[in-house]
Structure formats: C-alpha cells, structure tokens
Amino acid sequence: MDSPTASEAHRPSAAPVNDTSRALADRLRRHTRGEVLFDTASRGRFATDASIYQVMPVGVFVPTDDADVQAALDIARELRVPVLPRGAASSQCGQTVGACLVVDCSKHLRRVLEVDPANRVATVQPGLVLDHLNAQLKVHGLWHPVDVSTSAQATLGGMAGNNSCGSRSIAYGNMVHNVLGADVWLADGTTQRFETVDRLTGRAAGIARFVRALADTHGAEIDAHWPRVLRRVGGYNLDIFRPRSERPYTDDGSVNLAHLFVGAEGTLGFTRSLTLKLAPLPRARVLGVVNFESFHTAMDSAQHIVTLGPSAVELVDRTMIELARANPAFRPVIEAALIGAPQAILLVEFSGDDRAALLRQLRALVELMGDLKLPDSVVPMTDEAPQKALWEVRKAGLNIMMSLKGDGKPVSFIEDCAVPLQHLAEYTDALTDVFRRHGTRGTWYAHASVGTLHVRPILDMRQGGPNGGAHKMRAIADEASALVRRFKGAYSGEHGDGLCRGEWVAWQFGPRINQAFRAIKRELDPDNLFCPNRIVDPPRMDDPSLFRYPTGYQTITIRPALDWSAWNVQNDPLTETTTAPGSGGDASGGFAKAVEMCNNNGHCRKFDAGTMCPSYRITRDEQHLTRGRANTLRLALSGQLGDDALTGDAVRDALDLCVSCKGCRRDCPTGVDMARMKLEVQAQRHARFGATLKDRLIAGLPDYAPWAARFAGLLNLRNRSMRLARLGERLLGLSARRKLPAWRRETFWNQAGALGLVDRAAALAAPKAVVLWVDTFNGNFEPDNAVAAVRVLRAAGYAVHLAQGARGERLCCGRTYLSTGQVDAARDKARALVEALQPLVARGIAIVGLEPSCLLTLRDEIRGLGLGPPADTVADQALLFDEFVQREARAGRFAPLWRSASRPLLVHGHCHQKAFGLMGSVVDTLRLIPGAQVELIESSCCGMAGSFGYEAAHHDASMQMAELSLLPAVRAAAGATIVADGTSCRHQIADGTGRAALHVARVLADHLREPGA
Ligand SMILES: Cc1cc2nc3c(=O)[nH]c(=O)nc-3n(C[C@H](O)[C@H](O)[C@H](O)COP(=O)(O)OP(=O)(O)OC[C@H]3O[C@@H](n4cnc5c(N)ncnc54)[C@H](O)[C@@H]3O)c2cc1C
C-alpha cells in the first residue's frame, strides 16, 4: 500500500475547534491566571493516558490555584462544556481522555495543607504526588499506605478518583478505606465538605439522604450482585450504606459520604482537597520468596499463605522472571531470589514493629510450605537493601513487559479482575486457555494476596478483521467476564472503569443497580458537567473512533537520517519473537515505531533518583516531558498535526528544552531515546531549512579550532567585554551572561611531542598499549586533562598512542555536526575516525576518551550512521578513561604508586555516563586512591548540556536545572574536591558556584607518587 501524505493520514478527531471552544479559551484567558492551552499539539498531548484510547479534548487548562478552578468551572458550566480533572494521567482504562476541558491539577495544586501527626491525618490538594506526600510524612514516622506501583507519579486526586489499591492492600485496604473527608466542587458551583454522614449539613446531608434511600431501595439487589471482594472498584460506592467490602470502609462502622466520590473517576465532582488516613511506618520488614515449579501450585498456595497475616503477597511469573533476567540492572536482583528455574515466585512480606515476631512469621511460612509439600522453596530476605531491590523489579513488572517491539503490544482491559482466592488457580488456568484459543498469551504478575492478578494479552490494535486486536479484545473480554461471574469476582478490581470497562458496569451490578448509579449521577450532575459517559452510559470499549491506533493507522513517509531499522519489526504474540530489523513495514523506516514505544504510562514524570527528565523537573509541563515529546512526534508522524509538522513549530517547541541528556534512554522502561529522536528531527529540519549561522559556528568548531587557537588572546576578549558579549548574543544567540570556554594558544596537540607518546607501530608491538583519543574540547580548552591522562596511563606502564589520521589530522566523532542536524557532515567525520582507528581496534587495543558526550557518541550514535561493521568494532572498543582504568585495575594490570587522598571527593556524573550506567567505574577508579572518600551527587542534568546552556534563550532553564540539586550539593561541600568528567558540567559548576571541578584524570594524576618519592 502507498504511504499517505500528512493530510491523508490525518484522522479527524473529536472536539473540533468552534465558537464555543474559542469563547471558552478567551474567557479562561481573561478571568484566570492559569495556562490556557487550546492549540492542536497541546490538546493532542492531553488526548491520551496509559490506556489504548485517544480523544482530543476541547482544550487544556492548568490552574494556578483554587480560584482558577472555581472560575474555570463557572465558565465551563455557562458554556456547557464538560470538564475532566486530571492528575498524572497514569490511568489504564481511558479515565482521563475525553472531549472535555481537561484540567491539569498536577502542576500547581500540590500542597500539603495540614498534617496532624497525633491523629494520623493529613489534608492535601489533589495534584500532590503520593511519594511527595510520604517524603514529607517521614519525619513523623507516618505514611499514606496505599502504595500504588506508580507512587512516584500518581496524584492523590487521581488515586481517589480511581479508588487505587497498593501492593499492601491486604494490610491497609484501598483508597476508599483511607480517605476520611473531601472538599468537592459540585456541578452547581458550590463547594461542599463530605465526611462522616452524621456531621453533614445542607446540600451534603441531602445527598447522603438521597444515596441512603437508593441503597435501602436496592438492598436485595446489592446483596445479590455486589462482589464480596476487597478489590472491587467498578461503579459507584453505593454499598457505603450497605457494606459489601471484605474490609469495613470505616474503623468505627460509621458511613463516610466522601467515599461516594472515591472511585467516581471525576464524574460526580471535582476534588478540591482530601483528608487522608495515615499509618505508622513499619519499623521492620522481612520477605520470604517462595519458589514454585508450577504456576498452578503458586496460585493455589496463595489462599493458605494469606492466613499467616502477610502485608503483601505478590506474584512474578516465569516470563517476567526471564524478562528481568535479561535486564542487566535487574538480573542480580532477581537471581538472588531464585531456587533453580521456578515457574513462578511469590513475594511474601511481613511488616511491623517487632522484628522478632516478623522472623517467627517468616519461619511459619517456611513450615507452611513444608506442609504443602514444598520444602526448601523459600528464599528468606531479612535485610532492607535486597528487599527494596526486589520490590523495584516487581514494581517495574508492567513496564518490563511493555518493552516488546512491533505493533503487537500487551493490552490492558482485563488486567485486574479480582476473584476469591480459593478460585485463583482455576481462574488463571481458564483465562490462559482463553488466550491460547485466541492465538495470544499473557504474562501474570502482581497482587496474589487479594486475588487481583495483572495480565495483558498481546494484541495488534491496528489489525482489523477477526484476527485484529479490537475483535480479539472483545472476544477475550466476554470470556473473561464469564469467568469472573462464575467465580463471583469483580471485573474491575484495581484500575477503574474508564472507557474500557464502563460497558461492564451494568453487566457486573445488574440493570437495577445500574439505574441507581444513573440516579446518583443525575442527582449530583444533572447537566453532565463532569466527565460525561463514564461509569454511567459509557461507549463501547471497542469503538474504533476512540483508539489511539485504530485499524489502518498509518504514518507519513520520511527518509530518516539515522538508522531506525531495529524498531522496524513485527512480533509474534505467542512466541514473542520479533522479525528481522527493517521488516516491520514502517513508512518512516522505524522512526515512528521507535516513537510509538512510548506507552504513555508517565514513568518519566519523576523527581527521584535518575536523570529523566530535567526539563519536566523544572517546568512540570507535559510539553517538556519525555511522554509529551513522544506524543507530539507521534501526532506529527501520523499527520495529526498537519503537513510538514515534523519540521514545524509544534515539534520544535516540544523539543526545545530537551537537553539530549539521554536520561530517558536509560530510565524510560521502554527505552524511548528522545536525544536520538531529537537528532533525527534536527536532521529533518536541516534538510528543510539549512543551517543557521549559530549552527555553523557550533558544528564547525572542530574544524576551525586549530586556527582559532592561534588567535586565543583576541577571541577571549569576548569574555572580558560586556559589549562584545552582547553583540554575540544579538548575532548568535549566545548568552552574554555566560563566559564562553577560553581559547588556549597552548593546546594539547602543541604539547604532545613532549609527553612520551608512541607511534602506531610501537603501539601495535607493545605488550600494554592504549589509544588516547583527544576530543576538541579537552584538546583545545582544557589540555591539562589530556596531559594528566597521559601521565596516569604511562605511570601504569602503558604505551600511549595518540589517535590521529594518516597525516596527523585530529579526529572528531562528528557530535557537533550531529547535534545541529548535519548528519552527512557528521558521517564524514565519523568515517574518517573509524577508518583511522581500524588497524588499532583490529588488534584489540582500547580507544580511550575523556569527554563522555564525545566518547559515547562513538559507542552509540555512530552505530546509527550506516558505517557498517567497522563502526561497530570501534564502538565495542571505545572506553571512557575511568572505564578503562577500572577494567584494567580489575584485571590486575593497573597499579601505579599513589599518594593518599586528603580531601573527600564529591562526584557529579555527566548525563551520558549515567545513561550508560557508568558511574560505578568513576567511583571505583577514584577509590584506587588510598583513603579516598568518594560520594556521588544525586543529580539530574547539570543543565549546560553542550551548547544548550550557552544559548541566551535557554540560560534560565539551564540554571534552574543546575539548581535542582547539583549546585546546592557543591555549595554544601566546601571542603571537598569536586569531580566531573563532562566539559559542560565543569563550566556549569564554575558559573554557578565559582568552584573548579576536576576531570577524574586530573584527580588521579594529582595523586600519583613518582617512583622513589
Ligand atoms: C505502570 C502502571 C502501574 C500501575 N499500578 C497501579 C497500582 O499498583 N495500583 C493501582 O491502583 N493503580 C495502578 N495504576 C493505575 C494508576 O496509576 C492509578 O490509578 C493512579 O492512582 C492514578 O493516578 P493519576 O494521578 O495518574 O490519576 P489520573 O489518571 O490523572 O486520574 C485518575 C482519575 O481521577 C480523576 N481525577 C483526577 N484528579 C481529580 C480531581 N481533582 N477531582 C476529581 N477527580 C479527579 C480523573 O478524572 C480520573 O478519572 C498503574 C498504572 C500504570 C501505568
């Protein structure tokens, strides 16, 4: 089939721009202080969540405070535009997509309003993230214990909206068991306090009477149809007046009307604040990992294990174990939990204050498994660190699964059905059989303690007909629901109803209770202001107009500049094998499929350890988030942003603050590599618009540097004259507030002759040889680093050969050209380097570099330039200085004489070092120095990022990134030596703190002891 043009590929979306939406935007702009985002790209970024759906909103509003929300609700009501509140949009069922005004609570409405430690109660705004609340509660020894896997992203408002449930729900219950009160904006424009019914007055008391009457009228129906399991989150909580949950909703048996809004998915009101129950942080936890030779036995054992009173029982099945094993970061963690090759493991946790009692419970588990004829099946974990690491693997479960390349993806629609434990084994067997009959399979994991197992069959939603994803999804849903009914379970047991399970609400509860739900909606929201057609009167789950990837979804044709063929594949759902690179039928050569690896789970909305995503960390804008960027690219590549959108303003703006740190390459569970994608877009833009003067200046640096160095004095005048700096800012956009790297007449190459370097022949003949590749930045601006590297390597007995061309030319990786989109020029540079190094790498000699972004270009981007196997050979043997030292020291080949360290060493890692998991080698290398106290700064990107921080337009963003954690840490460590391998990082530290940071090579050289000294 011919590929479509952008306008042909474009699908008309819901919520067209019309007079009403224009009036809405206009009035929001005039009457609020919030952000009003009505352009197509912004709406597109809020058209999806972690589900399979996509619906264009009318517009997006980001309120700054309660007054903004109040005003927006009033305006929307007058204009009859429905409103959809949104947190992190990590919902899996389409709860946060709709043709509404989407209101993002997560950017500003995120304060802890009050903490009452004595009564264990906190009141919060809806946009606060769970982990951020718990971080503030830690000093009081308390936490909010609904520990969802998305705790680093999920907002309390979203958690209440979905009635979320954590891994430890068997011990603490779901959200509904942990909400004590709520202030809610109702559809009539009033704000009401909802709490224990006895305390309610006015309108709130009237609603309580209305719902109680409904519950009384439908008593018999509730008794007959309401699932008696803890994990029932579908429908409205009509049973607060006739409790059916395995766990009471309140501690004292009272009825709390706030619970009506929990799990209502924003359909009954807009939460203004939540009062939450807190629990003491358990002082101790122990874990027993039970290994099973059969999946069925694991499922059958869960009902017995829960009798021991664990705080969690979580399943990880064979496939998940294998996927975790394939991930270098997870392999040692999972292997520590295994006995042989189990088909499944159950993570059984006991927690509390009395460690001795927990150890007794652990012994009881071992005895129980013996009684169940499974002796020697338990791996005890009593220390905190291995337990924490194993929980991380379990929490990453879904994301590990989602990394499957190709159009078939694990699809969430029956992933949290809950069945009573005695039926769990039979249910999982039967559902596995259903999958098999439909030519697919699923991976099982998660909450065995409460009968809620996660499973996602692999389906290709783009394929139509009886073999297509939508057809199979409905068939599997029908059969799964029949099983849930047979075992008296709950169809929606954790993730809510949204678009994909709303249809099953009537099925689950019966027509009369469904009618009662409709009456509740009508009573509270007669004009359908809040999230219409959810829970009550929902659309069909398989309505193709709602899908993100409907049948026949196509992308535009482009000739990519980089090689994306590894993503251009298809997969087999049964075997999960993928076809050969390049065979996936992608009109963009695999670029679109790489972009589509973003599943919208929102893991990139993180502020904790790791690098991803510095621009989101400073802005909290969806536009400046990895997910927002991937969505913008996906919309552009599928023609949904109009013609030429890939090189247009919306994509340019979304990528503007991307510092190409590669944080996402490592931290994104599906490996979305936005830095690489930005290179591709830059290349496409370059092909369309050509290079700007600034681009040419930046890209050509390696070429004109030898010439410029001769005029160092003259060029450095710019750093001393504000007038020249301002002129530079006007002409080139380089910030006058920055000093540029200072040119040196005395470059590394001028000094190389006196450093005892060897020629190629000597290097090839030497028993211990290394090739030092000196990059443009270290060679010209900080030659002392390269000189130090030579000293250290020679002191350790290496013959050091300088990488250069046949006629002594300097070699360049092409990075400056790549980053400005000049891929052909970059390829020429890289080719020259690859050819020059071939004889040396052919003999297994390592290529050692000093600048992480340059050296790691050899490892990474150079492979995508189409230079064939020689580039791979260079990539395989390119090592950063500290990696080489660590490798050689481990092999016993690196042992110069050292002086002891006199100051602590505080290390900031370059983003690319972190992205490639190389910080261990920096620490190990520095620890070769006797007495070295090495500490890593837990920092994201320094914000300088090549030329980014030098640009006037990015100066403020750059400094904000640095101030997130790096600069405060440096300022706080007055007595330490600051270590940073990245040229830009050192400049940023100097600019921000006035402190000079040193390259590892300099630190090692400073601690060398000359023989005999
Ligand atoms: C990888 C992954 C793992 C997950 N693991 C779990 C898990 O362990 N347990 C679990 O329960 N869920 C889990 N989920 C689902 C999801 O993360 C949770 O439901 C989460 O609590 C949603 O929070 P959010 O901020 O993303 O809410 P959103 O998705 O933004 O919103 C959720 C609902 O709340 C409504 N809402 C948001 N703010 C308000 C407000 N101010 N007033 C009224 N309504 C509002 C929205 O309209 C929507 O209906 C997982 C999802 C993913 C992708």
Ligand code: SF4
């Ligand atoms: S970019 Fe990665 S982490 Fe972010 S939503 Fe997409 S898949 Fe998740």
Ligand code: SF4
């Ligand atoms: S490369 Fe860095 S800044 Fe860009 S999207 Fe990824 S994490 Fe964010």
